[in-house]
Amino acid sequence: MPLLKRREFFLGSIILGLVIAIGFRAPVFVTPESLLNIITDTSFLFMLALAQMIVILTRGIDLSVAANLAMAGMLTALASRAMPEMPIVLIILLSTLYGLALGIVNGALIAALGIPPIVVTLGTLAVYRGLIFVVAGGQWLTSDDMTPQFLAFPKATLLGISSLVWIAAFVIAGFWFFLNETRTGRALYAVGGNPVAARYCGIDLAPQQLLVYSIAGSVSGLCGYLWVSRYGIAYVDIAQGYELTIIAACVIGGVSIAGGVGTVSGTLLGALFLGIVVNALPVINVSPFWQTAISGAIILAAVIVNARAERKTGKLILPEARLLAGASK
């Protein structure tokens, strides 16, 4: 625990320092509206990074989340165009179910057939992207194809906070509860930390895999509708490459690619960090050509810091070393 907490404190301090530093260059950046805007913008990343985190906890990876999001978004937009009367609750549910179905495909291939997650999700990424083109007949759906209520929902506010942020808050609370308060949630740490030991405890990998890819799919599906309605457009390439940003948020937040290590708070801080960097660069007049390179460099720096923190320490064999470690726990 102390190591993780220390990491979160460290990351939190960096974020605070970053915000203050940018505030000196561009005071407009630190106004409440601007900060709330960043949170709203980063809501997708919060939700998707948590979904990715539970996959990574089991030593997996889901590269298909952004493709899933685009596919579920397109299908939902098509359904809404066909049935303009559909209530918003049903639209959200439908989008989530589309995502769930695509997630189950991943989970089944990985859990039942034992194919490595990176191979499966790289394949389904291409399949889902391709299918978007097929189901939409190659056309783009713009805000003209969507009903006003379909478009209005993500912009609606409650207590001055957009529905997008509210939904993200619910999803975050759900993940926190699941990972910290349920047996299944803790079991994810077990299968990722040591699959053999988990088996000895009666926890098999396959059902856990099916579960995490299904959850990742559902969250992607939910984000599909929200994304399409927020930006008022659905086409093949939406959220193209976003899976890499999502994975980067996890890694910056201290999720170990080797599995079994990661916290909700760490991942959220990782996502927030990226959200701030992406939003701040244009504000401080960094050329768009540089922005991608700078984001990349920052991600690399964060990974290096992580790797150093995880550096293997020696075993505690000498009695004096054990005492020391015990005292500093």
Added chain:
Amino acid sequence: MVDEPILRLDHVTKQFPGVRALHDVHMALYPGQVTALLGENGAGKSTIVKILTGIYRPDAGAIHIGGKLQSFSSPRDAWRSGVSAIHQETVMFDDLTVAENIFMGHMPLRSGKRIDWQLMNARAAELLKSVDADFGSEVLLKRLGVAQKHLVEIARALSHDSRIVIMDEPTSALSAREISDLFLIIAQLKAEGRAILFISHKFDEIFRVADRWVCLRDGEHVGEGLIKDVEPRGLVKLMVGRPIDQVFPKKKIEIGEPVLEVVGLSNPTEFADVSFTLHKGEILGFYGLVGAGRSETMQALFGVSKATAGVVKLNGKTLAISSTADAIVSGIAYVPEDRQVQGTVLPFGIRENTTLASLHQHTDKGILSRVSEQKITRKLGGRLSVKAAHWEQRLNELSGGNQQKVVIAKWLATSPKILILDEPTKGIDVGSKAAVHEFMGELASEGLAVILISSELPEIMGMADRIMVMHEGRIVKNFTRAEATAEAIVTAATGGGHHAAA
């Protein structure tokens, strides 16, 4: 004596590809009694444990518990039927807390199916107290030492409140005091009417705690009875299938001049003040409990990890080893303990594995010579009598014993001056074991200096010219072949003047 067994295994058979692990084995456990399961490595003891804990399913045969036929399809089924186990390898979760490790898979819940953290931590603390642990329940497991982790494993087995407790070498990493504590726990479990299956290589322990014994050899049941009716010598004979004195082909070899001198080798957490001298033609044994720092010391010598203080001299010249490549060039070879992970590249063939550490010898202007590789592979493979269809056969198609021979061949191909063997016969069959021992003796007689790390007392006593005993990262005692007795070695290794045996 209670005559009604609580658990009965009948006609149990288990087959693995190419290996018959168990054949028509029967066994019974009685409430309030400790049954010792005896057998050499590879005799089928672990398979029995894995069948009883639901990790393997037997191909044939029946398990009855309390008179009811059982069929375990997962470890969960096993503990629901009242069987729990302390496993030989500590199978645990480094990044979780001690309490989570103890209750993983059966965490206590409160309303709403939520984990009851308070209750869990409190119950874990109670269990830890009952095993006399000196750490809290909310510490991360990776902060603990090997012996402490073992206590967690014991606490986990107790957490199931099982009628049947399996202990697979529970003392291999414990100190004398901790072993005494464990025996108190066993006495209490017996008093509560639980049945215990106790697996150990140490006869003093078996004779101290067990009421009954069952012996396996090569996967078959070769005998059983009451402990009070037998003597250790008879049991050994039954286990090995021949008198023990014939097992070790130790040759009388003239010990030559010093080759390797190590003075004050230290590392901040793993070992301290390790000093010894290794001579030409000598087999120097390193004995100790699992986790006593033997492998770590050797890994530092071999450049896998770093020593922070100390001097290493090879033939009088001080060595600065900062990588394994340095060590290999200097003439040090290390055959690691974990064959599958550290020793072999399983999808590679025998030839590729054999030449892996000495590729430069088979290279001409940067291009590998297959002919030269084949020559050395045939030579060493033949000498070690590796049993394989052909020299290109993939390692994962060979038995453990033959894999180990290939690992040894790989290091001999580097023409070393010093060969470090870390548990070279762990988990390999009796035949291969004898071949490895024979070969070790031969190498020494050719003037190679050998360091043998082993946790098997007979092997160390049978093969080594001198024996260094390590405890908690330090050499606490050394014996010549003549003065070594099993009792003295074990006393030193378990850390003390007060010996655990009765």
